[in-house]
Amino acid sequence: MTVEYESYGLPLDEYQLSRADHRRQSEADEIAAWVERQVAKAPPWSEERYQQLQALLDSHTAPPPWEYMRWRVRLYCGHIQEIERHCRDARPDRGTQDTRCSECGKNPSVIVAFEVIGAVAEPPKAPKTKSQNTTSRRGRTSRRTKADLEAENSALRAEVERLRRSDTK
Known part of the structure; x- marks a missing residue:
C-alpha cells in the first residue's frame, strides 16, 4: 500500500488564520473542556485499577521508528513544530x-x-541470503545434478561398508 502524503499551506510562510481554523480550535477547546468535566465527575480509581491499566499499557509495543513520518506543522497558536505520525x-x-x-x-x-519532511528512520536492510546457484572459485556452479548426488551417495555407502568390514576384523 502506497500512501500519497498531503500538504496544506506552508508552515514556514506567513499564515493568516481562516474562519475554519477558528471554528476547529473552538471545537477542540470545547471537547477538551467537556473531557475535563467528565474526568472530574468520575469516581477515583483504586490502586489495583491503576495497576491493571499500567499492565495493559505496558503490554502494548509501539511500532518501530521506521513506521513513522516526520511532519512540519504550524499550530493555531502560530508556533511551528516537528511532529511524528x-x-x-x-x-x-x-x-x-x-x-x-x-x-x-x-x-x-x-x-x-x-x-x-520524511521518514523518522530507515527500515533495517534484509539479511543477504546465498542463492542456490552460487558460483564456486573455479567458475562452475555449485549446484549438483541428481546423477552427481547418486554417484556420491554410492561412493559414501561403499566407504561406510568398507569401514564396517575393516572394523569387524
Whole structure:
C-alpha cells in the first residue's frame, strides 16, 4: 500500500488564520473542556485499577521508528513544530487534530498548516541470503545434478561398508 502524503499551506510562510481554523480550535477547546468535566465527575480509581491499566499499557509495543513520518506543522497558536505520525496517515491532522504546543503550552492547539519532511528512520536492510546457484572459485556452479548426488551417495555407502568390514576384523 502506497500512501500519497498531503500538504496544506506552508508552515514556514506567513499564515493568516481562516474562519475554519477558528471554528476547529473552538471545537477542540470545547471537547477538551467537556473531557475535563467528565474526568472530574468520575469516581477515583483504586490502586489495583491503576495497576491493571499500567499492565495493559505496558503490554502494548509501539511500532518501530521506521513506521513513522516526520511532519512540519504550524499550530493555531502560530508556533511551528516537528511532529511524528504513523506512516499510514496521509495527513498529520487526521484522528488527532489537536496538539500541545511545546513552546507556549497551548493545549489543544489545532494544526493549521503542514508538510511532510520524511521518514523518522530507515527500515533495517534484509539479511543477504546465498542463492542456490552460487558460483564456486573455479567458475562452475555449485549446484549438483541428481546423477552427481547418486554417484556420491554410492561412493559414501561403499566407504561406510568398507569401514564396517575393516572394523569387524
